[in-house]
Amino acid sequence: LQTEEYARAVLATGRPGQLESLLAARLERQRILDWEKPPLTLVILDEAVLHRPVGGDAVMRRQLGSLLKFTDHRWMRIQVLPLSSGEHPGLAGAFNILRFEDHPDVFYTEDMMSGHMTANPETIKEANLNYAHLQAAALSVKDSAALIARVMEERYEHRTERDPVA
Numbered sequence: 001l002q003t004e005e006y007a008r009a010v011l012a013t014g015r016p017g018q019l020e021s022l023l024a025a026r027l028e029r030q031r032i033l034d035w036e037k038p039p040l041t042l043v044i045l046d047e048a049v050l051h052r053p054v055g056g057d058a059v060m061r062r063q064l065g066s067l068l069k070f071t072d073h074r075w076m077r078i079q080v081l082p083l084s085s086g087e088h089p090g091l092a093g094a095f096n097i098l099r100f101e102d103h104p105d106v107f108y109t110e111d112m113m114s115g116h117m118t119a120n121p122e123t124i125k126e127a128n129l130n131y132a133h134l135q136a137a138a139l140s141v142k143d144s145a146a147l148i149a150r151v152m153e154e155r156y157e158h159r160t161e162r163d164p165v166a
Helices: 004-011 016-034 057-072 121-137 141-156
Strands: 041-046 076-081 095-098 106-110 115-118
Touching: 004 016, 004 057, 041 121, 057 076, 057 141, 076 121, 076 141, 095 121, 106 121
Parallel strands: 041 076
Antiparallel strands: 095 106, 106 115
């Protein structure tokens, strides 16, 4: 769900020598969202990512605006886990649960150096439980969109040289 400039800023912090290939791969994966019938995608974002000024104010404004465009997407649901939720299972790292009609579910996680995928039923069961806890603590889709819009306006509003920062 990252804009190109946001993804570039994120990826540049890791392996700058591979930046262009990593960026191309990340953007290529997004093409799945343009399919006629894309996969149902349920996303829970930690509120902290809305406040961290990756790439600067203009990049963040466009990134948050891009997230808001998904609020009307038929196959996408974005929820925000509020800062007030405290510690939660997602603090151990981001993860994906991929569900297929004709294949076993897959759990995927990655760290700075590599990714790990498994179809182990016990791992899938634990991941589903963790996801359920995150989803229960997250804001509704509607409230999440309102929070994203508020953060975009309050933290990353467009300022000119004549508009001093308060």
